[in-house]
Structures are given as C-alpha cells and as structure tokens.
Ligand SMILES: Cc1cc2nc3c(=O)[nH]c(=O)nc-3n(C[C@H](O)[C@H](O)[C@H](O)COP(=O)(O)OP(=O)(O)OC[C@H]3O[C@@H](n4cnc5c(N)ncnc54)[C@H](O)[C@@H]3O)c2cc1C
C-alpha cells in the first residue's frame with residue numbers, strides 16, 4: 001500500500017540556475033535554523049540575500065521565558081554566522097537596531113527596499129497565525145517545511161478517512177515507512193510498543209546524568225545582556241544559561257544523551273524526583289524544534305545504539321516513538337484542525353489560571369517543584385507537564401486557552417504546532433478525545449507512586465477528604481462527577497464512573513463540598 005507520507009531522508013529541490021532567476025530575499029525564521037531548509041536549498045547563494053530578523057512582535061506575543069528568548073536569539077545569530085561562512089549574503093537585523101520596525105512584515109519590506117529586491121522566498125512557518133500573515137504578503141513564495149517525517153497534507157488525508165484517530169496506528173505507519181526498528185515487515189522484538197515496561201519510579205539517592213552544559217560564548221553573552229535589559233517583565237531565570245546554541249553543540253548534547261541516559265530512558269520515563277530535574281530525559285526538544293537537530297538522524301542514531309547492544313529495546317523504541325510517533329502526530333493534528341482547534345473547550349472549563357502557575361507559591365509540593373524548575377530551566381519533562389501542571393488544570397477546570405498560553409510561554413521548546421495539541425488535546429481533553437483516547441486525570445496516588453514530592457507537602461496524599469486531603473484526590477472525584485455522562489461512554493473511564501456511583505450520597509456530597517471549598521480559595 002502506498003502511504004501518503006514522506007520517507008527517509010529529505011531530498012533537496014534542484015538548485016535554480018542564477019541566470020534564470022532574479023535575486024530574491026530568503027527569509028529564515030528563528031525556528032528554521034537548518035542548513036537543509038527548503039528555502040535555502042531552493043535559493044542561490046551567488047545572488048540571493050538571506051534575511052534574519054529579531055522582532056518584538058514574535059518575542060512578546062506571549063511572555064516567553066527569558067532563557068527561551070536568549071536561546072532563540074543566540075542560536076539565530078550563530079546560524080547567521082554559519083550561513084555567511086558557507087557563502088551566503090546575510091542581512092541580520094538585531095532587536096536593538098533603532099530602525100527595527102518590530103514586525104516580520106516590516107523587516108521584509110525594509111530589506112526588499114534596502115537590497116532593491118522584488119520577491120521573497122521562505123519555508124512555511126510552523127504556526128498557523130504566521131502562515132496566515134505570510135500568505136497575505138505580496139510576491140512571496142512559501143515552500144513546504146520538509147524537516148518532518150510526515151507531510152501535513154498527507155496526514156490530513158490519512159486522518160480524515162478514519163473513524164477514530166489513534167497515535168498508535170499512525171506510529172506503526174511511520175515505523176514501516178522509515179524502517180526504524182523493523183525486521184522485514186515486523187516490529188523488532190515482536191511488539192510495536194514497550195510502554196508497559198516504561199513506568200518505573202526512580203530512586204532519589206542514585207546518581208543521575210545531566211544534559212551537557214555549554215558556557216556562553218561572546219555572542220551568547222551579548223544576547224543575555226540584551227534579554228536582561230529588554231525583557232525583565234518576562235517569566236523565568238535568565239542565568240545560569242547553559243544551552244547549546246549551535247548545531248555542533250546540539251549534536252554533542254545529543255551524543256552525550258546517547259552515552260549517558262538512553263539506556264535508562266525507557267524504564268524511568270514517567271518518574272519524577274525533586275532533586276533531579278532531567279532524570280534520563282534527552283533535553284533535545286529545544287534544539288530539535290529550532291532546527292538544530294534532525295529527527296530522523298536522531299532516531300537512526302538511537303537504533304544504532306540498540307543494534308549494537310548498548311541499549312535495551314524498550315528504551316530505543318520509547319525514544320523513537322516520541323519522535324516519529326507523538327511529535328509527528330501532534331503536528332499533523334495541529335495543521336489538520338487549525339484554526340478552530342485552538343478554541344476547543346469540550347469540557348467547558350472556564351476557571352482562570354491560578355497566579356501560582358507563575359509564582360510557584362503554593363503549598364502543593366508537586367506543583368511547587370515543577371513550577372520552580374520551569375522557572376529555573378524553561379524545562380519540565382513530559383510527565384511533569386502532563387500529570388502535575390496539566391492534571392491539576394484539568395481537574396480544577398482551568399480555561400484551556402489560558403493554560404495553552406502558559407505552556408507556550410514557559411518552555412524553551414514551546415512552539416504552537418507542538419505545544420497546542422499537547423495542551424488542548426492530550427493534557428486537557430478539550431478537543432473531546434480527538435487526540436487522546438482518555439483524559440489524563442489522576443488522583444494524588446499516581447503522583448505519590450511516580451515521585452518523591454508528597455513527603456514534602458502540606459497535604460496528605462493518603463487523605464481522601466477533609467482540609468488536609470491532597471487536592472488531587474478531592475478534585476479527581478469532582479471531575480468524575482462533573483463529567484460522568486461523557487466519561488461513562490469512554491471504555492477507559494467508565495469503571496471510575498461506576499466506582500463514583502457506588503459511593504454513598506453522603507460521601508459524594510462530602511467529596512464535592514471539600515473540592516468546592518478548595519477551589520473557592522483557589523479563586
Ligand atoms: C501540556 C504539554 C505541553 C507540551 N508542550 C511541548 C512543547 O511546547 N514542545 C515540545 O517539543 N513538546 C511539548 N510537550 C511534549 C513533551 O513534554 C516534550 O517534548 C518533552 O518534555 C521535551 O523534553 P525532552 O527533550 O527531554 O524529551 P524526552 O522525554 O527526552 O523525549 C524525546 C523527544 O521526544 C519528543 N516528544 C516526546 N513527547 C512528545 C509529545 N507528546 N509531543 C511532541 N514531541 C514529543 C520531543 O521532541 C522530545 O525531545 C508537551 C507535553 C505536554 C503534556
């Protein structure tokens with residue numbers, strides 16, 4: 001069967017002969033820092049001009065974490081240098097340039113006039129908002145972004161013909177299409193998915209690896225000074241700043257992950273520890289989403305580790321599934337369902353985002369720890385996002401749009417195409433179950449099992465009711481009660497609805513009253 005997805009490496013379009021074309025302005029965006037970007041492959045370095053611009057409109061449409069801003073600006077400046085060294089004429093507009101208009105469109109117009117050019121070429125942006133804007137620009141050609149395994153039109157075609165959309169089905173297609181971890185037409189190890197092996201809690205007293213740090217070079221130092229001066233009202237600690245900012249550094253960081261963390265990546269993927277922010281996670285989404293790493297090259301390197309016997313299959317499969325499965329799947333859903341997807345609110349959640357999501361000032365130790373590390377590192381791993389900050393918001397009925405803006409702002413790897421479906425679909429079930437087969441709702445018992453947070457908490461994770469009861473316990477039953485009609489139709493949640501219905505009316509009333517009392521204080 002021919003599948004509507006791209007495969008393997010990405011062929012570049014043939015170079016265009018200079019005599020046939022007039023020179024163009026090639027706009028490269030801050031998350032397009034890849035030498036094999038379609039617009040660069042289609043351009044001609046002998047005559048075209050590359051424009052890169054730091055603009056206030058993009059830097060401030062949400063209050064992006066200051067480490068995220070520093071990373072993007074520094075990586076852009078480094079990439080511009082690399083393009084110059086590769087023979088491109090690069091026009092780079094800094095944020096503090098007094099003539100900077102503050103918008104991409106304004107900078108494109110200024111650059112066209114400056115270089116006496118009439119046409120712009122760009123690779124499609126990753127966000128719907130920007131796509132709409134750029135489609136309205138005069139004399140601008142947009143090329144597909146082929147840095148993904150599946151193309152977005154192919155995904156939409158595949159998705160719209162299906163009754164139910166499940167990541168697992170899509171993932172199997174991607175495995176077959178890429179050949180990753182395949183033995184002939186069958187999955188290596190006889191199973192597609194080893195997720196059941198990947199749910200171990202971790203011990204807090206063992207040594208843990210850490211992502212590779214990189215001391216800021218002069219380019220990054222200059223950026224750090226600029227961000228400190230111009231974005232002091234944005235969220236997050238700017239320093240210590242230790243992220244990779246070039247492709248070479250990002251590749252070193254990934255090689256370090258392969259050597260130190262991949263082996264145990266699978267087993268402890270869902271674990272959370274107070275003193276270990278990264279556990280065995282890769283800390284690569286920030287680099288990958290900006291274009292500094294290539295998803296298929298990463299997956300092939302992981303497969304090589306497994307084939308060489310250096311890492312177990314559950315770890316290799318777990319990692320590859322996140323990249324060619326979840327990452328591609330959420331992108332497909334984003335482009336297929338935007339713009340309406342952003343406004344989804346199937347569970348009618350309207351509570352404002354509590355202030356403690358920004359300050360971390362809460363007696364709930366799990367939330368305090370996850371928010372503190374988010375402020376420090378612009379990072380929390382998947383389970384912290386899904387089962388702590390996301391789970392709390394889901395149970396408390398926080399407005400999914402406010403929550404989306406928070407996730408988009410606070411994580412260094414956050415771009416709308418990947419963040420929005422994870423928030424609206426996976427974490428908040430606000431799309432009514434399009435992306436996830438069930439709401440990721442859990443009581444305190446889950447957090448207690450998978451973390452060491454509860455020992456440090458003002459609440460008692462074992463208490464089910466009363467003023468000291470873990471708020472996740474109270475809110476969990478309120479959530480089940482509130483959505484019991486919808487949840488009773490979901491085979492993976494119906495059992496919890498039946499359990500709720502077996503509670504005595506007095507117990508039900510007490511649980512709901514205690515949960516309401518907690519929410520009344522929350523605001
Ligand atoms: C509410 C919520 C918001 C999220 N927002 C973002 C976001 O803005 N940007 C982002 O890249 N990821 C997001 N994720 C997915 C995931 O949490 C991050 O990709 C991951 O934590 C990044 O850390 P890491 O590089 O150490 O990943 P690892 O745990 O080491 O995983 C390896 C890689 O797999 C990919 N991956 C894993 N899970 C997902 C997923 N669900 N969706 C897409 N890619 C995935 C990432 O590229 C990641 O780098 C979000 C998840 C949730 C629940």
Ligand code: SF4
Nearest residue numbers: 366444454457461470
């Ligand atoms: S007791 Fe509840 S609120 Fe406190 S850390 Fe545990 S799960 Fe979080």
